[in-house]
Amino acid sequence: MMISFSTRVEHYPQLKSPMDLAKKRAEEQEPEGLVIWADEILKAVGRHGRTWSANKGGMWISLILRPSLPVHEGPRLNYLASWTLLQTLKPYFQDREEKPTLKWPNDIVVGKKNQKLAGILTWAHGKKDLEYLIWGIGVNISNALPESFEYHGVHKREDLATRLCDWNGDAKVEKLLFEFLNQLEEEYGKWQDPDFLTSRIQDLAENCSTLGQxxxxxxxxxxxxxxxxxxxxxxxxxxxxxxxxxxxxxxxxxxxxxxxxx
CATH class of the missing domain: 2.30.30 (SH3 type barrels.)
Structure with missing residues (x-):
């Protein structure tokens, strides 16, 4: 049965963390397909416990999934999110020489400096089999970027991040959101095909700027x-x-x- 993500969107002007709310709803047995959308994130937690915030003007969402998969197979499914997001963003660069690519494992980057345009953070819950999987997805669209970053010796904003509006002035949050969700509905409906995820990983490899570096x-x-x-x-x-x-x-x-x- 195809899951309709685009018809189950909860929109919030501000949240501490869409991921935290999605986890809470998943623990309350919310069926898969719910999308938590926030205009602004106050204090989310990323990899290695790092905290971060996100300004209004970007696309900040978390999705609840309940795929029938062993826990160790979960990472394969995450590449479906990366592929779908990449395909959603590509049309915004059709008049540009530089195109978005995957920076392994889950960032979408663009430009000669591989500046981060979007990223995906995942949360898997279960012991042997997945009870639920959450994708947290963020895209810089017209949001103000931090003045500086400090991570593993990289400090300059222009070395790390970019925004979609800097490449295409027609980019809008709500438009991009529903373009992504509509495309995800088609992609997610095929993941149980044993060869489908493998083909998508191969597609990503062909669009991965990390390889050869x-x-x-x-x-x-x-x-x-x-x-x-x-x-x-x-x-x-x-x-x-x-x-x-x-x-x-x-x-x-x-x-x-x-x-x-x-």
Whole structure:
């Protein structure tokens, strides 16, 4: 049965965290398909417990999903969100030489500096099988960006982020939201096909600006791996990094594109 995301949208002018509200509703047995949409986020929690806020003018949503999957298969499904978001954003760049691409594992970037345009944060709950999965999705559209960032030695706003309105003046939050949800309805209705997710991961790999780059992948706040990003595993979506002739695959991490050391 196809899930209708576009008909179950709860809109809030301001929330501390759409993800937190989505978790609460999921614990209360809310059926899958609910979308929590906030104009402004006050204090959300991201990877490694980092807090962040988001100004009005961006698209900030969380979706509740209940796929019948083992917990370890959840990361594969997350790539469906990345692919759908990427396809939704591409038409806004049809008159531009530079196009949006995936920066592994879940950011959409654009421009020569791979500036972040959008990102996806996921939350999976369950022991053996998934009880629910939440996608938190954010897109910079016309929102004010922070004056500076400070993360792993990167401090300048222009080095990290961009907005959709800087590339296409017709970009509007509500329009983009329902374009994304309508496309997601079609994509999500196909995920149970055993070959469908694999094909979407392969599609993403062809649109991934990380591949071929010398990268630094932070596994946690302190530990990282550097090497050449060779490929995405076609089944799991893991990033395969080569260093000194040896390859290792990673499920997740904070990935930065670097110049290869001399």
């Amino acid at each position: 010398w990268v630094r992948l932070y596994i946690n706040e302190e530990d990282y791996m550097e090497g050449i990003a060779r490929r995405m595993d076609p089944y799991t979506g893991q990033l395969v990094i080569e260093r000194d002739g040896k390859e290792k695959a990673y499920f997740a991490g904070d990935c930065f594109h670097l110049r290869e050391p001399e």
